[in-house]
Amino acid sequence: MTSIACKAGESEARRTLVAGLATLLVVAILSGCDSTSGPGTPPGSDPNPPPGSVQLERAPYLQLLGERSVIVAFRTTEAASAVVEYGPTPGFGQSVTSAVGTHHAVEIDGLAPGQRYYYKVRAGTTTLAGDATHFFETDAGRADSEFSFFVTGDIGQPGGEQATTGSRILATQPRAEIGLICGDVIYPDGESSGYDENLMQPWAGLLRNVAVWPALGNHDWHVDPDLNFRAEWYLPGNEHYYSFDRGNTHFIALDTRDGDIYDAANQVAWLRADLEANRDATWTVAYYHHPGYTCTYKDYNDAVIATLHPVLDEFAVDVVFMGHAHTYERLYPIRSGQVVAREQEPNYQDPAGTVYVVTGAGAKTNSSTTPDCDINALAIDRTILFTHVTVRGRTLELRTIESATGTVRDRMTITKTQ
Numbered sequence: 001m002t003s004i005a006c007k008a009g010e011s012e013a014r015r016t017l018v019a020g021l022a023t024l025l026v027v028a029i030l031s032g033c034d035s036t037s038g039p040g041t042p043p044g045s046d047p048n049p050p051p052g053s054v055q056l057e058r059a060p061y062l063q064l065l066g067e068r069s070v071i072v073a074f075r076t077t078e079a080a081s082a083v084v085e086y087g088p089t090p091g092f093g094q095s096v097t098s099a100v101g102t103h104h105a106v107e108i109d110g111l112a113p114g115q116r117y118y119y120k121v122r123a124g125t126t127t128l129a130g131d132a133t134h135f136f137e138t139d140a141g142r143a144d145s146e147f148s149f150f151v152t153g154d155i156g157q158p159g160g161e162q163a164t165t166g167s168r169i170l171a172t173q174p175r176a177e178i179g180l181i182c183g184d185v186i187y188p189d190g191e192s193s194g195y196d197e198n199l200m201q202p203w204a205g206l207l208r209n210v211a212v213w214p215a216l217g218n219h220d221w222h223v224d225p226d227l228n229f230r231a232e233w234y235l236p237g238n239e240h241y242y243s244f245d246r247g248n249t250h251f252i253a254l255d256t257r258d259g260d261i262y263d264a265a266n267q268v269a270w271l272r273a274d275l276e277a278n279r280d281a282t283w284t285v286a287y288y289h290h291p292g293y294t295c296t297y298k299d300y301n302d303a304v305i306a307t308l309h310p311v312l313d314e315f316a317v318d319v320v321f322m323g324h325a326h327t328y329e330r331l332y333p334i335r336s337g338q339v340v341a342r343e344q345e346p347n348y349q350d351p352a353g354t355v356y357v358v359t360g361a362g363a364k365t366n367s368s369t370t371p372d373c374d375i376n377a378l379a380i381d382r383t384i385l386f387t388h389v390t391v392r393g394r395t396l397e398l399r400t401i402e403s404a405t406g407t408v409r410d411r412m413t414i415t416k417t418q
């Protein structure tokens, strides 16, 4: 998985993104490129392959979307150099050229925050992808007044209903700018060979303009994630646990492996340091695969409760999203194992607890039901759905939406006055 990209407009930066196999580097060598808006031409590539000789094996998907940069990833049927043109209008104006290869991860940087950019991918004169639906919106930063994101889990089910969920996410307003996947990205075994059929193809229309940030689930651990999951995504740090910002919100992905905690001592130490370093975020959202407390057909996960919850409590994480159960459940705010602010349901003001949400029914459901129990505010069974969150300054609005109909089945707000 090696790709070399020459970036127009930059002359000397050299960048190494560790992604995928520890020994496989995605290298963007930003030297020897044209300094104009025209593409550079890496050695050995044919800048003008015969029309039609190169096609897309995997449609473009966005990764690492930040304030000033993004990765446009895609795969070609033949080893080739490809060009990503981009700009604030569909007229583009700037471009980056990838190295010769089939697995392309083209980094674009030097972008303006809070700006929509359109892009297209071509090989020679042949456009591989690019129309009005190929765009991304950079993060506007902490001062952003409003943004939305979607959350789902357990999504890559062979023959599942993920395409319905993807289409509904796209049709939902306000538009989700990013998405979280709470693990079990690909069934049955998290294998790289399942990504195209079970996720990249049914979600092609979504992934081209919504950057997703996946966490690992137990099925993704049926194979070595360092040889599969990490070969498919471009994520920060070690990609097992990482964080990023969007608007005034700090997001943290964690790895609960097979129900234990991956690399527990290091992961928890990292989590504490990351939370400490990001206390100034208005909102903190964590997500991982295994629920701790839950009334679904899954049991309590004692490792999550004992290892993660105390840290989430200490730093007053606002919302936690999980999957694993193919159903939906939102708990009342919880702190130190106790429900708090129950009387405010469903519009909370400064709740002294964390809201835990299981939303693992984006592609398949289970016949088991979730009982009304002492800790859940709402449960929805046997329904394909996803969760959509809009952050407007110091108010967070959560909605959970049926994929087939668009019906809003859950709505909750949290407002911060302090």
Ligand SMILES: [Fe+2]
Pocket: 184, 217, 218, 219, 289, 323, 324, 325
């Ligand atoms: Fe699972």
